[in-house]
Amino acid sequence: MFCQQTAEVTRVEIAKGVLQFVFGHLSDSSTKLSALLRKPCKVTVTDDWIDAEGNYYPDSVVQMDANSLFNGTAAGIAVHRATALYTHSKDLISVPRWMLTGETAPRALLFHEMAHAAANEPDTDHRPQWHKEMNRLWKAQAPINLHDVTLGFTGHELVTKYGVGTEFWEGL
């Protein structure tokens, strides 16, 4: 799922590439965490809702559906809660504002997206290079979400083939 457009988006371009904005808000050593990352890239904080075209909308214009926290409409257009993603063509990580509460989760999702940046696998998500990078981060004790690479805890692609417990993962 790639973000097509970043109009209406609060852009936060990171000068030296690395997460100062996000980690800067958080209490502990951003420098140490940044040092774990193989490939710094741009990070943008977006509004919380996105339509099928990839346009973002702030909370203030979204009418939430009665029985869903994740779907709604903005001026008649169907929208859903945006998730964090890495757009290969722009070398850009987009993180919606709602995901930046707390500390552990935002950090984990940034590592997840940063692993995409390092993997250079634009066509399919979560291929071997991505798993390899997640494995490297895990071994370096980066606070990744191990569920991202563990079968039964994630719907991410190819975890059965390269994730925790597979020959590939064990061989890394």
Ligand SMILES: [Zn+2]
């Ligand atoms: Zn991913």
